Amino acid sequence: MTDPTVPTDPTALPAGAGRLRQNEIYTQGIHGRRPRVPTDHAELERRARRVMSDRAWAYIAGGAGEGSTMAANRAALDRWAIVPRVLRDVSSRSTGIELFGQQLPAPVLFSPVGAGALAAHAADVHIGHAAAELGVPYIFSNQGSAPMETVAAEMDRVRSGAPRWFQLYWSTDDDLVDSLLARAEGMGANAVAVTLDTTMLGWRPQDLNLGSLPFARGEGIDQYTSDPRFTEIVAQRVRAAVGGEKPEISVGAIKTLFSIARNAPGSLMKNLTAPEPRVAVQTFLDIYSRPSLNWDDIAGLRDRTTLPIVLKGVLHPDDARRAVDVGVDGIIVSNHGGRQVDGAIGSIDALAAIAPAVDGRIKVLVDSGIHTGADVFKAIALGADAACIGRPHMYGLALAGADGARDVVANIIAELDLTLGLAGYTSIADVDRDALQRV
Numbered sequence: 001m002t003d004p005t006v007p008t009d010p011t012a013l014p015a016g017a018g019r020l021r022q023n024e025i026y027t028q029g030i031h032g033r034r035p036r037v038p039t040d041h042a043e044l045e046r047r048a049r050r051v052m053s054d055r056a057w058a059y060i061a062g063g064a065g066e067g068s069t070m071a072a073n074r075a076a077l078d079r080w081a082i083v084p085r086v087l088r089d090v091s092s093r094s095t096g097i098e099l100f101g102q103q104l105p106a107p108v109l110f111s112p113v114g115a116g117a118l119a120a121h122a123a124d125v126h127i128g129h130a131a132a133e134l135g136v137p138y139i140f141s142n143q144g145s146a147p148m149e150t151v152a153a154e155m156d157r158v159r160s161g162a163p164r165w166f167q168l169y170w171s172t173d174d175d176l177v178d179s180l181l182a183r184a185e186g187m188g189a190n191a192v193a194v195t196l197d198t199t200m201l202g203w204r205p206q207d208l209n210l211g212s213l214p215f216a217r218g219e220g221i222d223q224y225t226s227d228p229r230f231t232e233i234v235a236q237r238v239r240a241a242v243g244g245e246k247p248e249i250s251v252g253a254i255k256t257l258f259s260i261a262r263n264a265p266g267s268l269m270k271n272l273t274a275p276e277p278r279v280a281v282q283t284f285l286d287i288y289s290r291p292s293l294n295w296d297d298i299a300g301l302r303d304r305t306t307l308p309i310v311l312k313g314v315l316h317p318d319d320a321r322r323a324v325d326v327g328v329d330g331i332i333v334s335n336h337g338g339r340q341v342d343g344a345i346g347s348i349d350a351l352a353a354i355a356p357a358v359d360g361r362i363k364v365l366v367d368s369g370i371h372t373g374a375d376v377f378k379a380i381a382l383g384a385d386a387a388c389i390g391r392p393h394m395y396g397l398a399l400a401g402a403d404g405a406r407d408v409v410a411n412i413i414a415e416l417d418l419t420l421g422l423a424g425y426t427s428i429a430d431v432d433r434d435a436l437q438r439v
């Protein structure tokens with residue numbers, strides 16, 4: 001028997017997404033089935049911990065230093081309380097928004113997450129599948145576990161033209177930057193997010209204590225090994241290292257090695273005596289990021305891509321103003337999920353200062369610690385145009401693959417829809433600071 005309240009089309013998210021989702025879950029419950037992922041963040045985290053390896057948990061759940069930025073993200077959210085309004089006819093409402101010319105079902109995106117292969121093989125393909133089902137943009141990580149073209153193809157298979165962005169780490173090799181940007185345009189990216197807060201990796205005790213860095217083991221470098229410019233650099237370096245003995249090393253041979261490695265998880269680093277894998281990993285570590293990055297580079301980016309440019313990792317109102325002046329299209333207020341600077345400002349506190357400084361001139365997104373629909377509501381009320389979700393969708397992926405990643409974000413959107421209505425609002429555009437009180 002089909003229940004008319006259960007959406008057969010998973011893309012039918014707006015217009016009462018909250019009640020539809022509740023009904024779906026309760027109907028399944030009558031048949032003795034539990035939801036595939038917990039519907040609250042605390043339980044989601046606990047369950048994910050049980051199925052993840054120690055290394056995966058350290059990398060994905062871990063934060064910088066003593067974890068105080070992660071705590072600050074939550075504390076900042078908790079200092080704002082929603083003050084619901086009543087008797088305002090909220091029977092018909094929508095969580096939909098417009099962003100860079102696209103209509104989206106909700107002010108929610110999937111944050112870029114690198115080295116997802118620690119949680120599931122070719123993680124990015126599954127997350128892309130999940131995002132396409134929801135019609136929610138997926139920001140592909142530059143440190144992803146599958147080539148962007150493969151992820152884009154999977155998304156198009158689910159829903160042609162499903163929204164997708166590319167997140168760029170600015171390499172020391174400018175030709176690699178151009179190559180990545182050209183590929184992003186080619187695979188249909190709707191925007192490029194340049195991450196500014198990770199020019200160097202933060203101090204991460206959970207990983208350090210295990211001696212575990214995924215990239216050093218060849219995990220999370222698939223955007224690089226699938227790149228013609230990166231392949232060329234590695235071939236040059238291998239030739240320089242062993243050229244005398246192996247003059248036959250060619251770009252084609254390296255390309256073949258990389259392609260085999262991408263299809264067989266972990267195989268790149270199996271043969272540690274061969275120079276190619278070591279050179280590939282060392283090359284990645286040497287060139288993925290350029291700490292000398294500065295505002296002039298960002299100003300010049302306009303001439304290098306036609307895509308809307310979004311700066312990720314902005315926390316100071318002056319940097320936000322500078323972003324407006326330099327002519328980018330948006331910023332993501334973020335402390336990288338508390339993974340970079342320990343003791344940094346909570347991203348919601350930063351948002352509260354930045355949104356008035358930007359004053360609607362460019363798009364303002366936010367992430368870091370935003371894990372529920374109520375959190376997204378608070379972010380919107382404090383002036384964000386949308387919020388991005390990082391670890392929660394990775395926990396869903398670890399627990400139940402693409403369906404798990406999808407359900408986690410669908411639950412967040414469902415709760416957002418209910419919070420919207422129960423707080424007395426019918427559209428995202430109406431929600432402003434009046435909805436909140438500082439406590």
Ligand SMILES: Cc1cc2nc3c(=O)[nH]c(=O)nc-3n(C[C@H](O)[C@H](O)[C@H](O)COP(=O)(O)O)c2cc1C
Nearest residue numbers: 060111112113114141195336337368369389390391
């Ligand atoms: C395991 C992991 C890997 C990440 N990798 C990247 C990355 O490759 N690029 C990037 O810009 N941000 C990366 N981030 C940061 C996220 O995009 C996002 O800012 C953060 O996860 C948001 O906080 P939340 O996890 O509390 O939602 C990563 C975060 C995690 C947890």
Ligand SMILES: O=C(O)C(=O)c1ccccc1
Nearest residue numbers: 114143198201215336339
């Ligand atoms: O782990 C991260 O958060 C991340 O973004 C990253 C990026 C480059 C190298 C290592 C980690």
